[in-house]
Amino acid sequence: MNALDNRTQILTQATRLIAARGFEGTSLQSIADAVGIRKPSVLYHFPSKAALRQAVLEQLLSHWSEVVPRLLMATSAEDGMDRFDAIMAELIGFFSRDPDRARLLLREMLDRPDDMRSYLTKFVRPWMDVVARNLRAGQRGGLVRAAVDPEAWVLYVVHGSLVALAMADGAGCVLEPVERDEQDAITGRDRYLAEMVRAARVSLFDERRTV
Amino acid sequence: MNALDNRTQILTQATRLIAARGFEGTSLQSIADAVGIRKPSVLYHFPSKAALRQAVLEQLLSHWSEVVPRLLMATSAEDGMDRFDAIMAELIGFFSRDPDRARLLLREMLDRPDDMRSYLTKFVRPWMDVVARNLRAGQRGGLVRAAVDPEAWVLYVVHGSLVALAMADGAGCVLEPVERDEQDAITGRDRYLAEMVRAARVSLFDERRTV
DNA sequence: CCTACCGATCGGTAGG
């Protein structure tokens, strides 16, 4: 019980540290310290540092697998515009719930592009295909612009969410000041996300019911 | 002369290796091996590994500074649509000319978000402001959609190019199969870029002269 | 899950 709890703790801390400093920049010692155990104890739960990395990645992708059904439900409900909103909300929500996910994914794609390709083929591809199929149906119906490349569009939107939420919590990464409405201030990240959603919507639909 | 050549070689190889494996994943020894010199000789040209990192980053940003004038010229020429094409071409060209640039920037933004913010404020912000100002002028003229958030739009497009060109040369990273037109095959990256440009254009302009 | 320990490699220095 305590052992299982420590295993979970190792995964949690490893995820956090690797997301922040990268895999090579994170030592087993620093993970052990964060958990409050000794370094060899980390290797009792995971046979090697590489195995720990794998476990961290698989946990992330398994969380994604939990989201997919909701995503597909959203996909098959209502008509085009509402689908769009539901899917975008799920996508952004997934990375917002834990920004480490976005950072970790970006790092893994940079560090091990070949290994990641097979993983993403397994976990992201099926969902992308479903959405793309719906987009093509929308194109036949005239709601979705004919010029849209469905798969490329999906990937572009996913990447946009990824980058937006991976970058420093405070700002949309590069730099976005705040914009004031009387007493309310809107963060750079929210500004970025709002513009991304707007651009995604306008680039997708032929009609303009968007604001 | 040979010393200067070696210094350049160190910068070149360090850029390549850090882009591929990250800063922490790149040892001074591996850089020395790539250049064909001994490890301490690297530290003769650069006082520390951190200083080498800095030099690599500054070289990248100075290349960016060379591109900016062309970008601004493109910005002040012709009318809205042509401006758009010229700026997009410069932006994509900058990262296409050397994909390590995109990977390196993404890594630095992940590794040192705070330090990067000040750098990007200095190097990217002025250019972003000019483009944003033009977008607002376009909004007053009715060419650019009123709902566009100029700064956020620019950032979104920059990030899109960054991710598109950072990911494995062969594919648009996650996964994009090829699409055939008789004998011609279009790579996943080109598909991604084409869709990104289309989406950027449509999300920007109120009229649709785009295909 | 710990203590004790391993060889390898890390960034960096001395001295020429």
Place this chain on the structure above:
DNA sequence: CCTACCGATCGGTAGG
């Protein structure tokens, strides 16, 4: 720009 070398830390193992 090299040889020779430094202490620190790396991932990982032995043995309990």
